[in-house]
Amino acid sequence: xxxxxxxxxxxxxxxxxxxxxxxxxxxxxxxxxxxxxxxxxxxxxxxxxxxxxxxxxxxxxxxxxxxxxxxxxxxxxxxxxxxxxxxxxxxxxxxxxxxxxxxxxxxxxxxxxxxxxxxxxxxxxxxxxxxxxxxxxxxxxxxxx
Numbered sequence: 001x002x003x004x005x006x007x008x009x010x011x012x013x014x015x016x017x018x019x020x021x022x023x024x025x026x027x028x029x030x031x032x033x034x035x036x037x038x039x040x041x042x043x044x045x046x047x048x049x050x051x052x053x054x055x056x057x058x059x060x061x062x063x064x065x066x067x068x069x070x071x072x073x074x075x076x077x078x079x080x081x082x083x084x085x086x087x088x089x090x091x092x093x094x095x096x097x098x099x100x101x102x103x104x105x106x107x108x109x110x111x112x113x114x115x116x117x118x119x120x121x122x123x124x125x126x127x128x129x130x131x132x133x134x135x136x137x138x139x140x141x142x143x144x145x
Contacts, residue, residue, distance in 0.1 A: 085108075
């Protein structure tokens with residue numbers, strides 16, 4: 001008769017539970033870069049704290065906010081979408097603090113002013129849509145809208 005060590009069995013179960021919990025946390029967007037979260041909250045404020053952005057709050061991980069996508073391994077914000085809210089405001093300067101950003105969609109709003117420097121041709125963006133109908137997509141972006 002072979003005896004099993006109950007401690008070893010319990011440890012195996014505990015490790016399995018922890019692995020599953022960590023995977024679930026990443027799947028629901030729990031990983032969230034603190035500086036990106038601060039930048040997004042500043043963007044929300046600059047856009048007038050609209051009710052449509054009420055899901056953007058400090059008690060929820062930013063990678064699970066509506067309109068936000070993140071790199072699952074780093075928690076860095078890679079996509080920002082604030083689409084068709086008819087917001088009239090300057091382009092939020094805090095967008096420049098989202099250094100891992102790849103795609104920005106702020107179309108069908110009434111934003112004006114300077115586009116943050118890093119969003120220009122030398123940035124890492126693969127998509128930029130500030131204007132209705134996507135007229136601002138492509139390699140050459142205006143410095144102001």
